[in-house]
Amino acid sequence: MLVLTPGKYQLKTLHEDIALFDRKIAHLENFETFATDAERTTALDKLAAKRNLLIRKAQQMIDEGIEFSETERPKSLRPNGTPDAPPAAKPAASESEVTAETQTGNGSLESVPSPFAGTSFDYRPDLLAYKKSKAKQKSA
Numbered sequence: 001m002l003v004l005t006p007g008k009y010q011l012k013t014l015h016e017d018i019a020l021f022d023r024k025i026a027h028l029e030n031f032e033t034f035a036t037d038a039e040r041t042t043a044l045d046k047l048a049a050k051r052n053l054l055i056r057k058a059q060q061m062i063d064e065g066i067e068f069s070e071t072e073r074p075k076s077l078r079p080n081g082t083p084d085a086p087p088a089a090k091p092a093a094s095e096s097e098v099t100a101e102t103q104t105g106n107g108s109l110e111s112v113p114s115p116f117a118g119t120s121f122d123y124r125p126d127l128l129a130y131k132k133s134k135a136k137q138k139s140a
Contacts, residue, residue, distance in 0.1 A: 021051035
């Protein structure tokens, strides 16, 4: 059996796994459909337990003195307002500014407010910028 020694690369991988579980939990809370609320709660509890185990392992490695970059730490674990935290690439848009375009059954586009507006899971501004750049490429 292969035993991995704790190191900065293993810690980086743990942080990436924690960020993945954050995204899975957010998706489960907002988009997955369940027959009952009890099933949703059970699924959330399972993911949260796995995430908490990863957090404990990562914190243990940090306590042992393994070096890491603050930018590698998942957004959900970064302390707010600390100088170590990397600055945001761009200011977060307000909830009224961020909308999603969804396709309705009759082919028209409908504007829906984002449930993630102003949070670390807000991907809408990047998606809109990508769509604009693609439209420019097609027209050129």
